[in-house]
Amino acid sequence: MKKITGILYCLALILSAAASSFAIPARASAAQTAVITVEVDGVAPVKDGNKNAAREEAKLDAYRNALEQAMGARVEGITEMENYAIVKDKVFSQTKGIVKNFDILSEKVDADGMLVITARCGVAETALDGVLGPAVLHAIGNPRILCIIDEVVKDARPHISATESEALRVFEKAGYLIIDPDQARALITVDPAAAFNDPSRVMDVARTTRADVVVLGKSYADSFYNDKKLGIPRFSVETTVQLKAVLTKTAYQITSQTVEARTQNEATMARSIGEGAAKFFAQATNAAANQIVHKIAYALVSGQEGGITGAVVNIKISNISFQQAQAIQEALGELAGKSGSVFERGYKDKTLEIDVNSEKTARDIASFLAGQGVEIEGYDSQTVTGSMAASSPKETPADGKSKTGGVL
Numbered sequence: 001m002k003k004i005t006g007i008l009y010c011l012a013l014i015l016s017a018a019a020s021s022f023a024i025p026a027r028a029s030a031a032q033t034a035v036i037t038v039e040v041d042g043v044a045p046v047k048d049g050n051k052n053a054a055r056e057e058a059k060l061d062a063y064r065n066a067l068e069q070a071m072g073a074r075v076e077g078i079t080e081m082e083n084y085a086i087v088k089d090k091v092f093s094q095t096k097g098i099v100k101n102f103d104i105l106s107e108k109v110d111a112d113g114m115l116v117i118t119a120r121c122g123v124a125e126t127a128l129d130g131v132l133g134p135a136v137l138h139a140i141g142n143p144r145i146l147c148i149i150d151e152v153v154k155d156a157r158p159h160i161s162a163t164e165s166e167a168l169r170v171f172e173k174a175g176y177l178i179i180d181p182d183q184a185r186a187l188i189t190v191d192p193a194a195a196f197n198d199p200s201r202v203m204d205v206a207r208t209t210r211a212d213v214v215v216l217g218k219s220y221a222d223s224f225y226n227d228k229k230l231g232i233p234r235f236s237v238e239t240t241v242q243l244k245a246v247l248t249k250t251a252y253q254i255t256s257q258t259v260e261a262r263t264q265n266e267a268t269m270a271r272s273i274g275e276g277a278a279k280f281f282a283q284a285t286n287a288a289a290n291q292i293v294h295k296i297a298y299a300l301v302s303g304q305e306g307g308i309t310g311a312v313v314n315i316k317i318s319n320i321s322f323q324q325a326q327a328i329q330e331a332l333g334e335l336a337g338k339s340g341s342v343f344e345r346g347y348k349d350k351t352l353e354i355d356v357n358s359e360k361t362a363r364d365i366a367s368f369l370a371g372q373g374v375e376i377e378g379y380d381s382q383t384v385t386g387s388m389a390a391s392s393p394k395e396t397p398a399d400g401k402s403k404t405g406g407v408l
Helices: 002-032 051-074 084-092 125-139 162-174 181-187 192-197 199-208 273-302 322-336 362-371
Strands: 035-045 099-109 114-124 144-153 213-229 232-247 253-262 311-318 341-348 351-358 374-379 383-388
Touching: 035 051, 035 099, 035 125, 051 084, 051 099, 051 114, 051 125, 084 125, 114 125, 125 162, 125 273, 144 162, 144 181, 144 192, 144 199, 144 273, 162 213, 162 273, 181 199, 192 199, 192 213, 199 213, 213 273, 232 273, 253 273, 311 322, 311 362, 322 341, 322 351, 322 362, 362 374, 362 383
Parallel strands: 144 213, 311 383
Antiparallel strands: 035 114, 099 114, 213 232, 232 253, 311 351, 341 351, 374 383
16 A cells, blocks of 8 residues: 555656646746737627627727737838738738737727727737738838858858858748849859958949848857767857848848857767757857848838838939039928938939938839929839939029928
């Protein structure tokens, strides 16, 4: 009897320990699930006195409103983008798993026979992020990515870069169009290390390949311990990966991420430095690339990443007099508003170059300039080019006040 009791006691201890070991990760997982909490209304008509049917319809309306508010909270400026409807449709078609909590706070039927419910909703950031990324990419025209990585293992550069391979995999999975790095390399006249420290060195290559964003990377691996076990060499390896994303047309840095990965225990030791480097490069690159993959899309929409207060559009206008240039710059300042800014890059050979930092799209700005007497020659997501029409009356009068009226 004592033996059975002892066995049962030991079994209880084992089960208790197992339960404790499983409970800790469960709590950690729950803590890591970040949510955006919003309070919204849902409205639906009460038909033939059927409040239950109206309630279900009002819930769906509240779901949509919760998602829309959370999208605005997740990506500042996204609701002003030209193709916002496309993004909304994409997100609303994948509501499952995005709204984690839905608590009805109140319910009433108003004087017009509409059932109105007020609910507090928790929208999962990670789930929303996974939908918003591809949705935004599609809405802004599938931007192209050029990836240039400088990878060093101890003192050598591998023929095949594990960092570059993993970064490209993450960007392809997110839906970006990828510039073939091998073909791009044939055009690059500077080494990747120089490009990382001075992105302007590869901007011409990026423009030639029609890349919208250049992802520059630097990764390094070395061994911090090695020994032999049963005559087989084993290495402990530490790696560092840094990735940064740069807008091609303006050379603004959108974001930068640095991640380290290394051997943690004897079981993860490698048979060579190269083997360990490839493994930990992939881990660190995956973490870094997943941090910036959505920030690139959001920056192309609103410019909110990397300290840029609004989307930056580079403008070049040729055949423009100095007085006309002053008037155009003043008008663009009014267009940008108090939250935006206008930076004059230079005026030479009757050509004006300006960066406009605002919530307006390149198309908005092109339309505005056309109204100011500029013949638009072309535009894309980050640039507008044109020339001042010869017959344009847009000149700054003697009193110094511009007559270029109107803000878009």
